[in-house]
Amino acid sequence: MPVTTFIVDTHERLLPGWPVIGNALEIPKTHAWLKFTEWADEYGPIYQIQAFGTTLVIISKESIANDLLGLRGAIYSDRPALVMPRLISDDGFLGAIGWTDYWRRARRFTQSMLSTANIQQSVPKQTTEARQMVVDLAKSPSRYAYWLERAGVMTSVKQIYGLTEERGGHAEERHVHEIVSYMEEIDRVAVPGAYLVEFIPALLRLPTWLAPFKREAKVLVRRHWEYFELLMQQKSKKHVMNSDVSFARRFLKSKDDWGLSDREIVWVLSSIYGGASGTSATAMQSIILNTCLFPEWQQRIQNEIDEVVGGNRLPDMDDFASMPTVRAVIKESMRWRPVLSGGFPHAVTKDDVYEGYHIPKGAIIIPNQWAILREEQLYPDADSFKPERWLEPKYPTYQEPLTMYPNLKRFAGFGHGRRICPGLEVTEKSLFLQMSNLYWACNITRAKDENGREVDIPWYDYTGVAISTPHPFRFAVEEREEGRLKMMEQSALTEHEAEMTLVRTL
Numbered sequence: 123m124p125v126t127t128f129i130v131d132t133h134e135r136l137l138p139g140w141p142v143i144g145n146a147l148e149i150p151k152t153h154a155w156l157k158f159t160e161w162a163d164e165y166g167p168i169y170q171i172q173a174f175g176t177t178l179v180i181i182s183k184e185s186i187a188n189d190l191l192g193l194r195g196a197i198y199s200d201r202p203a204l205v206m207p208r209l210i211s212d213d214g215f216l217g218a219i220g221w222t223d224y225w226r227r228a229r230r231f232t233q234s235m236l237s238t239a240n241i242q243q244s245v246p247k248q249t250t251e252a253r254q255m256v257v258d259l260a261k262s263p264s265r266y267a268y269w270l271e272r273a274g275v276m277t278s279v280k281q282i283y284g285l286t287e288e289r290g291g292h293a294e295e296r297h298v299h300e301i302v303s304y305m306e307e308i309d310r311v312a313v314p315g316a317y318l319v320e321f322i323p324a325l326l327r328l329p330t331w332l333a334p335f336k337r338e339a340k341v342l343v344r345r346h347w348e349y350f351e352l353l354m355q356q357k358s359k360k361h362v363m364n365s366d367v368s369f370a371r372r373f374l375k376s377k378d379d380w381g382l383s384d385r386e387i388v389w390v391l392s393s394i395y396g397g398a399s400g401t402s403a404t405a406m407q408s409i410i411l412n413t414c415l416f417p418e419w420q421q422r423i424q425n426e427i428d429e430v431v432g433g434n435r436l437p438d439m440d441d442f443a444s445m446p447t448v449r450a451v452i453k454e455s456m457r458w459r460p461v462l463s464g465g466f467p468h469a470v471t472k473d474d475v476y477e478g479y480h481i482p483k484g485a486i487i488i489p490n491q492w493a494i495l496r497e498e499q500l501y502p503d504a505d506s507f508k509p510e511r512w513l514e515p516k517y518p519t520y521q522e523p524l525t526m527y528p529n530l531k532r533f534a535g536f537g538h539g540r541r542i543c544p545g546l547e548v549t550e551k552s553l554f555l556q557m558s559n560l561y562w563a564c565n566i567t568r569a570k571d572e573n574g575r576e577v578d579i580p581w582y583d584y585t586g587v588a589i590s591t592p593h594p595f596r597f598a599v600e601e602r603e604e605g606r607l608k609m610m611e612q613s614a615l616t617e618h619e620a621e622m623t624l625v626r627t628l
């Protein structure tokens with residue numbers, strides 16, 4: 123079927139008196155994906171708009187994203203200039219870097235570290251952190267954002283740097299604070315319109331005293347470097363786990379294989395650490411929110427968990443194949459409320475033609491996930507939360523066998539082509555472990571106010587930046603059966619103690 127392509131008439135959309143700006147003022151600063159989806163209804167699944175002389179190609183259909191970013195990946199795997207994110211990470215943040223030699227070397231290392239075999243070795247650490255998260259969430263549900271973030275951060279700190287820390291201490295808090303700040307800074311400085319230099323690169327030639335953005339970037343880059351470098355050097359020896367599997371150790375043992383300098387590896391590891399921060403925790407927040415909105419799905423998950431696991435042991439990765447309902451709720455949550463709702467931009471390095479449609483060299487390509495994951499043909503009744511679309515043969519997304527599907531492989535929420543998220547498998551495991559352990563031990567319900575009335579859960583109240591996270595919401599956590607949380611706590615404690623013992627004996 124031919125794809126309908128439209129070019130938005132830029133003259134029609136140009137604001138009078140601002141020829142350079144193009145459509146820039148019409149692009150909302152937050153939740154741009156909603157506007158882009160509206161325009162797709164009018165102009166079709168691929169259209170272009172102009173901002174400050176740059177062409178933006180907005181894609182709203184998965185097959186087009188795969189054709190361009192996947193099949194034509196040789197020319198569609200660059201990134202937009204993103205001056206500020208690159209300045210504050212010393213040109214080292216993998217996600218923001220262009221199609222360069224550094225990207226190729228860094229990506230090769232990253233993919234190798236996050237290979238299926240390596241990831242398998244991290245499962246015990248992920249399991250411990252998932253269980254600790256459940257225990258803390260039950261004790262103090264209002265701090266949910268912190269507990270979810272900490273689970274991901276402490277898994278990363280162990281997996282990437284081979285470090286472990288005292289439970290609940292200052293060191294854990296510092297790790298969470300530093301990595302979250304790093305990613306928030308990148309998010310903040312990447313917002314279109316936040317810095318003029320993004321549109322007028324010539325400003326980069328200004329001396330620092332005339333360019334406040336350069337001074338700001340210098341302060342930030344120093345702060346981030348100091349933290350990441352410290353981790354890499356594993357200076358605080360008493361915290362070093364006697365583990366040969368951390369990414370830092372693997373690098374040090376086979377330095378010559380990777381072609382990465384001592385400076386570069388610090389930034390590569392920070393990119394893996396940063397990529398994991400915020401993303402899985404946001405997905406987990408959406409899952410919790412959705413089980414409050416749709417308690418019938420919570421019941422179905424718990425029925426499945428009870429049937430497979432029973433009450434005498436805790437869920438673990440070996441249960442993955444037997445729990446399609448848990449996997450369906452994870453996948454549907456990530457479809458309905460995509461973590462990177464606006465997609466992650468690519469850029470094209472050569473002029474190209476797609477179905478007769480001209481795409482100029484340098485154009486920014488935006489795979490708008492909000493629209494892509496709402497394509498009616500693939501996802502009938504796309505605006506509804508329907509985990510059954512992954513479980514019942516009447517839906518186009520159904521795949522057999524259910525011991526394997528649904529899963530997150532090739533899911534558009536993780537991007538496309540050569541830049542596809544290398545952390546997909548880690549994410550799949552950590553969400554499964556967190557979810558199965560949480561709903562094994564607890565019920566999540568709507569919170570009650572002082573008059574005993576249920577507090578409303580918002581339908582769609584999410585932040586409007588790159589990682590789109592639910593605004594704070596209230597819910598209650600109760601133990602399903604006495605003793606379950608005790609078992610959970612005991613398991614998390616025993617595993618953590620074993621890791622700490624290794625540290626002490628070093």
Ligand code: HEM
Binds near residue numbers: 399402543
């Ligand atoms: C819910 C979880 C996650 C989601 C939804 C997600 C999504 C994405 C997306 C959409 C991209 C851009 C892909 C593209 O350009 O086409 C990306 C890139 C990336 N992600 Fe993830 N991600 C998640 C978790 C992780 C984790 C756990 C890690 C690390 C362990 C990670 C590391 C990275 C890195 C390093 C990149 C940059 C890749 C490159 O530019 O070559 N992500 N992710």
